[in-house]
Amino acid sequence: MATGTVPSDAAKKARQKAFIESDCCTGCQVCVAVCPVDCIDRVPGPVYDTLQATCTIVDERCIGCRICVSFCPWGAISMIPARQVAPVAAGKPSAAPPAASGV
Numbered sequence: 001m002a003t004g005t006v007p008s009d010a011a012k013k014a015r016q017k018a019f020i021e022s023d024c025c026t027g028c029q030v031c032v033a034v035c036p037v038d039c040i041d042r043v044p045g046p047v048y049d050t051l052q053a054t055c056t057i058v059d060e061r062c063i064g065c066r067i068c069v070s071f072c073p074w075g076a077i078s079m080i081p082a083r084q085v086a087p088v089a090a091g092k093p094s095a096a097p098p099a100a101s102g103v
């Protein structure tokens, strides 16, 4: 469980951040277990908590290490330019993330 939103120097300097495509995420929480800065949260499903759970990244704290990309068994995580995180998260089509650059 992410413990806060205070960004570290490494997070401020990260050129890329991890981004979870929620439609591909099963909520397995493998990424939560491996993130070295504990910046990934489980999000309960809207109707069925376990069946519909996903995870989301507190991007302000992500240091761009790519570990979660390597471990996600469903290919649900991509690395995107840090400056695109906010518009992509807001669903702006013009800011769609590029093809996954991790792994």
Ligand code: SF4
Residues within 6 Å of the ligand: 020, 024, 025, 026, 027, 028, 029, 030, 031, 032, 054, 055, 071, 072, 073, 074, 075, 076, 077
């Ligand atoms: S490891 Fe992948 S599928 Fe599992 S919760 Fe994280 S993003 Fe979702």
Ligand code: SF4
Residues within 6 Å of the ligand: 017, 018, 034, 035, 036, 037, 038, 039, 040, 057, 061, 062, 063, 064, 065, 066, 067, 068, 069
């Ligand atoms: S890239 Fe690294 S710091 Fe960022 S969410 Fe993934 S494991 Fe955590």
